[in-house]
Amino acid sequence: MDADWNGLYIDGEWRSPDDRETIPVENPATREVVSEVPAATVDDVDEAYSSAVAAQEDWETELPQVRGEVIETVQRLIEDHHEQLTDLLAIESGSARPKASREFTSTGEMMRDVVTYPFRMDGGHSQSKIEHKENIIKRTPVGVVTVISPWNFPFQLSLRAVAPAIALGNAVVLKPATETPISGGLLIARLFEEAGLPDGVLNVVTGHGSEIGDHVASHPDLSAVAFTGSTQVGQGVAKNAAEQLALPAMELGGNNPHVVLDDADVEQAVDAGTFGSFMHQGQICISINRHLVHESLYDDYVEQFVDRAAALPVGDPLDEETVVGPIINESERDTILDYIDRSIEAGATLELGGTADGLFVKPTVLSDMDNDMAAACNEHFGPVAPIIPFETDAEAIELANATEYGLAASVHSRTLSRARSVADEIEAGMVHINDQPINNEPHVPFGGTKASGMGRYNGEWIIDEFTEPKWTSIQHEPREYSF
Known part of the structure; x- marks a missing residue:
């Protein structure tokens, strides 16, 4: 965090703020301003795209091993800077050690798989119905990929789109979340710069979504466009992308059920439920939002779950013992507390729990x-576990x-x-099955249905998202036509 992050990264250059507004970066545990970053303008965004377009043509022709x-x-x-990066996540995004470690482990696993992508742009040959014709299918890059990333897993969820695209x-033009512009954006630019990525292939514009989000x-x-965030914002992003006939890859909100059937191992279900509800204070799109528990196990499950939740250490993410850290900002905290209060009023x-100390x-x-x-x-999107009883498997499915x-x-x-x-x-x-929803493996599909x-x-x-198939046919001998 002591580095100078006060610059946009465009065309391989770090652009100082000059007369631009700057955005304070706050530690959610202390509300201390720990850095400042520039608020990019519409002109900055245009320049980032211009640089990306100019650089992409040459980058596409690089040998696959060079890209890998x-x-x-x-x-x-x-891997070399694991401890420093873990501290940065703790300070900027309120990530306790278990969450930060998991974020870096998952990112490393993903990156090792992405190394192989340049050699996995599979094409092929196809038979033709026309005599002496050869059909060739190959995959080509789509061009410029826009990445708009969230604040909850800023490093991983930026890189899971940036790295495959490159x-x-x-x-790539990357717009990180306003709350986490460093770990979600500028840090990634520094890593690729250090790795020798040609100028313009990756551009990072930090700023307020309300000011440059639509333009990006x-x-x-x-x-x-690769977007991770709320469904409401995602719908707007997808609409904007569709108007440009650009393919949107959207991972949006969730309301994820944890279903405990009447023959479940209650202790195992509670273990999984505790992790799935309270990892990163529940600020994960795939965290458990509802515990659906069979009525015959309900009282036992609630009792065990309360005991486990009460024992979780709450505090500053820089403390090695902390499991539950702060909520990212006051607005998110107030929304969480409002949902709790309204549920109690409803019966x-x-x-x-049910209260907060600052952002905790x-x-x-x-x-x-x-x-x-x-x-x-x-x-x-908080450290909240609503527990709902059900009578039958069919009811559990209906509730889910x-x-x-x-x-x-x-x-x-x-x-x-x-x-x-x-x-x-x-x-x-x-x-x-017999687990909780916070799972991600680099070789299996990650995403949702409905909203x-x-x-x-x-x-x-x-x-498939970041490449497109191209069909080339070769007529090896003269062909007869109908006229």
């Missing part, structure tokens, strides 16, 4: 909940699906065939 080596070098730099021969998402030079029982919201457990109460029907979202879910049962049957009926892009987004990240799925 850049990604591999960035991955090594991440590996596949595209150029609707720029005529973009070819694809829920407050078993634990205490781990909160609500029993006697139903699906329509505020903390259950909304994506609360009674939301506009369809991102992730988990199901607990000692009978795998039964758990699989329930999982198959849950409307979500990702379902985990949780469109497109998928990772592996062959993100390769």
Whole structure:
């Protein structure tokens, strides 16, 4: 955090703020201003895209091993600076050690897979119905990829789009979240600069979404948009992208159920539920939003869950013992507390927590909940665990699906065939049996259905997003035509 981050990164140069407004970067644990970054203008955005367009043509023609080596070098730099980067995440985004470590582990795993992407732009030959014709199919980069990343996992969720786009021969314009412009943007620029990425292939514009967000998402030079964030904002981004006929890859909100069937191992389900609710203070799109527990296990589950939640250390993320850190800002905190209060007013029982000290919201457990109460029907995005009883598997499925979202879910049962049957009926892009929803592996598709987004990240799925097939035919001998 002591480095000078007060610059935009455009065409391989660090641009000082000059007469631009600057944006303070605050530590959510202390509210101390720890750095400042420039607020990019519309002109800055135009220049970033111009640089990306100019650089992309040459970058596309680089040998695949050259593109792979850049990604591999960035991955090594991440490993070499693990402790410094962990501290940066703690200070800028309120990430406690368990979360920050998981973010870097997942990022490293992803980067090792992305190294192979330049050699996985698979093409092929296809038979022709026309005599002496050869059909050739190859994959080419889409061009310029816009990446708009969130504040909760800023480093990982920026790189999961930036790294594949660059590996596949595209150029990138990255707009990180206003709350996390360093770990979500400027840090990534420094890593790629150190790795020898040619000027202009990656450009980072920090700023207020309200001022440059629409221009970034609707720029005529973009070819694809990768966005992670709320459904409401994502709908606007997708609309802007569609007007440019650019492919949107959207990972949006979630309201993720943790289903505990009547033959589940309660202790195992509580262990998973505790992790899935309170990792990074619940500020994860795939964290557990609702615990759906069979009525025969309900009291036991609530009791065990309250004991586990009450024992979680809350405090400054720089403290090695901390598990639950601060909420990112006052607005998010107030929304969380409002959902809790409204649920209690509607008849829920407050078993634990329900208050905040500054930005530290205490781990909160609500029993006697139903699906329509505020903390259950909304994506609360906080350290809150609404626990809802059900009578039958069919009711559990109905409750799980009674939301506009369809991102992730988990199901607990000692009978795998039964758990699989329930999982198959849950409307979500990702379902985990005898686990919790916070999972990500670089070789399997990551994304949701319904209002949780469109497109998928990772592996062959993100390769499809950031490349396009091109058909070339060769007529080897003269062809006869109808006229």
